[in-house]
Amino acid sequence: MSMVAVEEVSKHFGPTLAVDNVSFAVEPGEIFGLLGPNGAGKTTTIRMILDIFKPDHGRIAVFGGPLTAAARQRIGYLPEERGLYKHMPIGECLTYLATLKGLSKADAARRATAYLERVGLADVSKKKVNELSKGMQQKVQLGVALLHSPDLLIIDEPFYGLDPVNTRLVKEMLCDARDRGAAIIMSTHQMDRVEELCQRMCMFNQGRIVLYGEVSTVRHDFAPNAVVVTGSGPFGTLPGVERAEQTAQGLELWLDAATDPHTILRLIATRPEFTVERFAIATPSLDDIFIAVATGHAQIERRASPEPTPVGA
């Protein structure tokens, strides 16, 4: 059973079609990336999953059914619009919000103390939220989502405002949640985090899903017919190479339609004037794919269809 199943969901705000016939599913024990430019429909989709907005069309199932009161308690949420009781001590704030998620007061207080210790905020547990730095507030906010060990965690830009040390800490906590079987939906603009943490992803643009599937498959699908080599020799003169561009990773060789990377590799291997230190098939970063999709510029040649692939494909 999928933790979240979104099927053919659409949502209008007045004349604006915010989400257009969107379908995807999130499984237990995975971190699922939700990508897309601002205003693409990610937050609206999240709010429909959480029953804050009702979809105009389509169905959403959470834990296999409608979002009941019991189901709500199994969800942790870090919203785009950060919010905490600004005039409440952070320990008290964490404890109170965790009791609303079904924990007893004693358990909530114990977990709040343990969490604040783990994220290095134990010394400031009596301080009010508005007395903390942005990074500290972010950690408290994440604590609100994590403290009750939710089965479904929905997080919007979880690394916003964090330094590298805290970024690593948050990654560890997310991986811990995933490893104990929670499903995590992570909405972010930080593509490197998606590449690093997510098994699967979907990318929104103008209310529609334009990419959906395994992160590695998406990158492969968007890979141009090109290779990257480092070494010596007149690589640009090889037959089948249309052009050569020097990049930070090495020399990128763009191949014509009749030539594939294996052909070029065999060719280089048979020619003594070439020495090769590294040879790799060029794959774009998600950043490149994001920009290409968001701007609609075909800077990256696609091998596969951009239509979203069904779950499990």
Next chain:
Amino acid sequence: MREIGLIAWQEYRRHVRRKGFIWTAVGVPLLLMLGGAVLVQVLTTSNAETKLGFVDQSTRFATTDLTQVAGRPVAIPVVRFAAEAAARHALAVQQISAIVIVRASYLTNGAVAVIAPRALSDRAAGEVQAILRQTLVATLPTATQATLDRPLSLQLRTFGTNRVIDANNYLLFLLPYLLALLFLMTTFTTSGYLLQALADEKEDRIIEILATTLSPNQMMAGKITGLSAVGLTQMLAWIAWAIAALAVLAPVRRLLANLHVPWSMLLLAALFFLLGYLMVAALYATIGAAVTTPQEGQQFAGPISLIVVIPYILVIAIVAQPNSLLAVGLSLFPLTAPITMLIRLPIATIPVWQTLLSLLLVAAAAAGAIRLAASVMRRGMLRFGKRLSLREILRVRSA
């Protein structure tokens, strides 16, 4: 249910610890009482006699007991002097504060002279009068004495409806004002807290997190319950202060002892109070959920407050004619019904249909307002920085 209790308790704790609440519930009454005590002290000490001299030149009061009056000890000691000169000496050396001289011609012309550095206080004059009167009527038959004690016997009836009220129970006539005032103070203070709490949560952006945990109905029910408890605490604090202050004043204590309020009336008053409170609180909550800041909310709450307060402004007209068309009309309009009925209940005989219809309308309005508040909360909670328009609120209502 557990969640509603948690929210209610959280709201209660948060508000009763606020400086504003402590000041309103404890500071203001304490200050008023202190002010009152100082005023009473100043008034009673500035003109107070410690001991009176009494000279009887008429001889009519030669055997009068100057230590007792109407079966109780006199409030100010009275000392008898045989001659005016001795009394004047005592006054000069400040053994006494004033001299009362009953002239020899008293029985023919009532001549009494007072020698004192300043005018005799009402209290001292009253005691002297009581002493003289006691001796003068002592020889009359008991029935005549009783008639002289109460020459005018009044029967109190309510305005318009002619309901007879015990003559000693005239505090009942003050109840409409007190009940209406208590309703106004409690409702608006508490509803103000509710509006503030909701607008604060929108401003703090916490509402989206709460919305993923609780339904709008649960949120609203928890807040209204918690803040009602805050209002109740405040009301009880005021009542406790008032009782404490009144208990030390003997005449008021006697009035309170004579106050008899029928239980049925109390029950109805409590129902109107509660339903009226819920209605106003839910309307304030609707505004709190629709606006972006507490300040903006206060502006929009103004017109509602004004309508609710109308019966209080017209209280004299309603008390004078509690079954007039105006009073009945105001009783059947939900926003004005609670205060109008609180004013009418103690003093008028209201037809049962009017009471029931009014109660029903207020209950329906309260239920509708709570539903509206929850719907607007659902729609308005994520509208940061932009308030819901009236059209959007009405669309929410009809949705």
